[in-house]
Amino acid sequence: MEKENKRNTFTGSIGFVLAAAGSAVGLGNIWRFPYLAAKDGGGLFLLVYLILALTFGFTLLTTEIAIGRKTRQSPLTAYGKLKKGWGFLGVLSCLVPFLIMPYYCVIGGWVLKYLCTYLSGFGSQAAQDGYFEAFITGDKEPIFMMVLFLAFVVFVVVWEVNKGIETTSKIIMPMLLLLVVAIAIFSLTLKHTDGEGIMRTGMEGLKIYLIPDISNLTVSHFFTVLMDAMGQLFYSLSVAMGIMGAYGSYVKEDANLAVSINQIEIFDTAVAFLAGVMILPAVYSFMGQEGMQASGPGLMFRSLPKVFSEMGKIGNIVGILFFALILFAALTSAVSIMEAVVSSLMDQFHISRLRAVVMEGAIALIIGILVCLGYNKLYFELLLPNGVTAQLLDLMDYISNNILMPIVAIATCILVGWILKPKFVMDEVEKGGRKMGRKGLYQVMIKIVAPLLLLVLFLKSLGILTFI
Ligand code: PHE
16 A cells, blocks of 8 residues: 555656657667568558557557556556466566667667767768678677667666656657658658669659558468567557556556557557658668668668768758657667566565666676677577578567567456456546547457467467468
């Protein structure tokens, strides 16, 4: 009881929406979404993603936030409290941010590196082929940048300056959105003639991004797209990893959950969509369709500097602004990831905040170094079931997004759909006479569609269902 009283609450719905959006909008939207869209051929991925966001995304986000508010506990203990024997679900969902944290910091470090490059006026070098590869295969610099990024995150979490972040988000997030729109418009005007004399335009790239091409579609490719889009959805919305539940536990009783959830979803999806408009036409113009498919996690870092350099003099300033804003968005997300792990460690082992941060910081540091070396001394190539040739970073990303998150999501669907019953969540959302929309959809999704489809995708992710 005493603990409950001590729980901070957000100042209002807007505070909650901003904090949740701060966690949701990050590298997932701007770095991860475009490279998956490019890999999976553009339009089809986008369409599948949007459908999943409106159905799965809505269902899972609603469930997690409602459970959080109902139990007023962090996810580690919330599930066990809801139903005896389900505590394992809390543990599993805390494992996800634990896995994500190290490689998130590695990419945060990449962003930092590019920010430094632009700040020192060397943007044109970043636009050259091979710049990105030379950087990530280095043995010191990527580690140094990762450590710097991690140090920022630790600083924020230790001093609990989250409140400050909440207010800063109000300014930074809309700025980021505006800049992404502006760069996206510029990307559409691109025209590039390659060495063989073939001219490609940004508008042609936009078509590939928007219009699904199903002419050569195979069942197997369709499932790969579905699997990638689903993993991306979890990652992007920060669901199935105990983070949204924790935010839900801070929301006031009289807040309108349904409206807030819609706002979070719309904002997150809009940023991802626009990031695609910003990056895909550029990749297509400069690298063609093969380039789109082959790019992988480096896509944003290879393509955007080329866009900025096309802008002429102003490009360097746009580059500084862009990487600074992304750095902020990445930081707010990373803080939420670390916060999830730290609060779980504190609850579980009854240790102080500082201790928990030191423990998690040390683990993230060690694994982060290994991930950096994954492009250097520890380089390997592993073919994953979704067709990606993975290094350590891709492998960790795959395990967390395509394996662990579906397990958490399936278990949550069974718990809420069949044991507690959907009414449990719906009542929480409708508390105080509020209205919840899409109720019919919610029930069908949580009981039947979501767990079944997730199961199929999970088996496919493990490489078990090879015939589809
Ligand atoms: N959703 C965040 C993003 O899009 C990443 C994230 C993953 C945040 C896991 C919290 C937990 O970048």
